[in-house]
Amino acid sequence: MVGAIAMTEPAAGSDLQGIKSTAMVQADGSFVLNGSKTYITNGWHSDLVIVVAKTNPAAGAKGTSLFLLEAGTPGFTKGKPLKKLGLKAQDTCELFFDNVRLPAEALLGGADMINKGFICLMEQLPWERLQIAIGAVAASLAAIGWTVDFVKQRQVFGQAVAAFQHTRFTLAELQTEVQIAQVFVDKCTELLLLDKLDTATASMAKYWCTDLQCKVMDACVQLHGGSGFMWEYPITRAYADARVQRIYGGTNEIMKEVITRGMGLMQ
Ligand SMILES: Cc1cc2nc3c(=O)[nH]c(=O)nc-3n(C[C@H](O)[C@H](O)[C@H](O)COP(=O)(O)OP(=O)(O)OC[C@H]3O[C@@H](n4cnc5c(N)ncnc54)[C@H](O)[C@@H]3O)c2cc1C
Known part of the structure; x- marks a missing residue:
């Protein structure tokens, strides 16, 4: 599988704590992921993406978790590879999450790791x-x-x-x-x-x-x-x-x- 790690967002690069993507827990323990990422290496070719998202937006860095997201999951789309100055053999692209439903098991590290992504x-x-x-x-x-x-x-x-x-x-x-x-x-x-x-x-x-x-x-x-x-x-x-x-x-x-x-x- 080709992997990618999606942290950066259009309004949050160096200031990673400012990310806006959210993965809100549902009554059945699953999560709903919304938001977008940019400049993601391997984004276009990726089969599996580790997505950084807020699970408790009010708690800043202490409300951040990591999720495993597979290509093809409904609501998950990839932008076209971005045109770059260099590193042309490697793709870099935007990723979009529109009400992506993630099972509880998608939380990387299991339930104990909620809000410990940072x-x-x-x-x-x-x-x-x-x-x-x-x-x-x-x-x-x-x-x-x-x-x-x-x-x-x-x-x-x-x-x-x-x-x-x-x-x-x-x-x-x-x-x-x-x-x-x-x-x-x-x-x-x-x-x-x-x-x-x-x-x-x-x-x-x-x-x-x-x-x-x-x-x-x-x-x-x-x-x-x-x-x-x-x-x-x-x-x-x-x-x-x-x-x-x-x-x-x-x-x-x-x-x-x-x-x-x-x-x-x-x-
Ligand atoms: C080819 C490529 C591949 C990438 N791959 C990935 C990836 O796989 N996954 C991922 O999540 N991200 C990836 N990124 C994103 C990359 O990590 C960010 O672009 C980088 O962290 C800078 O963030 P920014 O672009 O938002 O710049 P900004 O944070 O907007 O920075 C703009 C300028 O302000 C300066 N600046 C910011 N804060 C301070 C400060 N406190 N003090 C002094 N100066 C400051 C910066 O140094 C910079 O010069 C990739 C980017 C590129 C170009």
């Missing part, structure tokens, strides 16, 4: 953020590899682009920073396996590695010259794909808020 989401966020950081390091290494190949073969002024000290120093700096990122990500992976990766550390990895990824992509595009702007080159597609890494999974600004909270600077 806690579940928070517990899994470090892993999601680390996955994004791992992807950022892998993409950066690939970009440096493509660029090394390119600058060795591309001739200008009678010599390879690699022969310019500027090219070599740029690549040396990027390679160094990506190695530093790799060490940090490895450390975070170790902590994750020990169940000790906290939200602030995972947020540091997500923010710093994705900022670095975008810096690497930009420099590597530059070293490709005009070829770096042509879709047929992997560096161009990697440049487009990189941009969203600083946005989804919690924006990098939100990551910095989380880090400062861990430093005791904010409530």
Whole structure:
């Protein structure tokens, strides 16, 4: 089954507590789901969606639950895949819920988990953020590899682009920073396996590695010259794909808020 997780709504992204979708419990213990979601990865292809909805709208985050919703359930419709700058091999779409009837068993984790959806989401966020950081390091290494190949073969002024000290120093700096990122990500992976990766550390990895990824992509595009702007080159597609890494999974600004909270600077 293809899975998706539906949190974001047209009026609630960073401010997830502001979601408006509701799943109201009925006399027989079933739920009725109403609302909509947007920017949902795998939304179009999904067979099973975890939907974040308010079960007690007056209670804010403490009134949020998670539901399992299967494609084809009456009242559940999918919008067309949205047109994106990058990540074109992956679909992102809107989902609509119009009086969708969900059995009591659709509540993820069972009856004990009613109104505890936010806690579940928070517990899994470090892993999601680390996955994004791992992807950022892998993409950066690939970009440096493509660029090394390119600058060795591309001739200008009678010599390879690699022969310019500027090219070599740029690549040396990027390679160094990506190695530093790799060490940090490895450390975070170790902590994750020990169940000790906290939200602030995972947020540091997500923010710093994705900022670095975008810096690497930009420099590597530059070293490709005009070829770096042509879709047929992997560096161009990697440049487009990189941009969203600083946005989804919690924006990098939100990551910095989380880090400062861990430093005791904010409530
Ligand atoms: C390709 C793609 C795939 C996605 N996949 C999924 C998915 O599978 N499931 C899902 O639920 N969502 C998904 N999202 C949604 C994504 O998580 C949100 O877009 C993201 O969290 C930002 O929310 P927003 O778009 O509402 O931006 P907003 O929250 O409106 O933010 C706008 C700007 O304000 C800034 N900002 C917001 N709050 C603060 C603050 N407190 N301090 C400083 N600056 C702030 C943000 O950093 C940003 O720069 C996806 C998005 C994209 C683009």
